[in-house]
Amino acid sequence: MSKIFEGTMKLAKYKPIKKKVIGLVKKAGRNNLGRITVRHQGGGVKQSYRMIDWSRTLSGGVVTNLEYDPNRSTYLAKLTYPEEEKNFKKSGGHSYILAPKGLKVFDTLQTIVDDRTNYLLRTGDVSTLSKFEVGDFVHCVEAIPNQGALYARSAGTYCQILQSANSKYVRLKLPSGSQRLFSPMAKATYGILGREEHNQRNIEKAGRNRWLNIRPTVRGVAMNPVDHPHGGGQGKTKGGRPSVTPGSRPTKGQPTRSPRKKNPLILEPRKH
Secondary structure, three states: OOEEEEOOEEEEOOOOOHHHEEEOOOOOOEOOOOOEOOOOEOOOOOOEEEOEOOOOOOOEEEEEEEEOOOOOOOOEEEEEOOOOOOOHHHHOOEEEEEOEOOOOOOOEEEEEOOOOOOOOOOOOOEEEHHHOOOOOEEEOEEOOOOOOEEEOOOOOOOEEEEEOOOOOOEEEEOOOOOEEEEOOOOEEEEOOEOOHHHHHOOOOOHHHHHHOOEOOOOOHHHOOOOOOOOOOOOOOOOOOOOOEOOOOOEOOOOOOOOOOOOOOOEEEOOOO
C-alpha cells in the first residue's frame, strides 16, 4: 500500500469515490451578468467537489481511508458501512466525513441518537448535544436538529460545551469566541478537527495564491479617483477618510450588522 505523510496524519494515494465526486464550475467572482461582484477571484487549478455527509444519519462505519480535499482546510475520512446498514444502498456503502484529530484507519465510528447511557463516546462519534458533558470539545455542530453541520468545520477548530442540557438549551463557546445556545437535540461530533497546523503554512510565492484562485490585491490609495474612493491626490496620500471598499462601504473591522436585528440565542457576540 503506497502512502504519503502530510502533517501528522497519514494519507493514502487512492482516487476519491467516483459517486461522491462532482465537477466544479469556477465563477471568477462574477454574477449571471458577467460583472465582478467579489473581487480578487480568478484562475486556480481545476478541482472536483467531494460530497460530505454532514448529517451522519447512518448508525456506524469503519474508517478505511484518510484523503486530501482541495476544497477545505482539513482532511477527509472515508467511512465504509456494513451491508446490513439500513440505508446501505442509498449511501453506496461509503461516505465522506471531516477527519478529527487522532483518527486512524480501521477505527469504528458510531452515530448515537437513542437512549443509550452506558456508551463511551470516542473521537469521531456523533451524538446529540444532550449526551455531552461540560468541558467536552465537539465539531460539526448543527444549528437546527437534522439540518446538517454548520459550526466548527475548518482545520483545528472546535466548540466547547459550557453548560449541559439542564434546561431548554445547551450553551457552547464557538471558535470565534462568542457563546451561543443550541437545541439539545442538535447533533455534534466528538473531538477536535485535525490538521491544526494549517494556519501556519507558508505560501512562499505569488504563484501559489494563483493556484488557489486568489488574484492580486491593489491598494485603493494607489488607484485613480474613478476606480476607488481612496484614489487620487498629489504624491502619496492616506485617503483622508475612514477605510471603505470600492463601493464606499465601511471596512477594516467596521461592524455592519444591524443593532436592531439581535439573535436571542447569541449570548455573547464575537469580538471584532
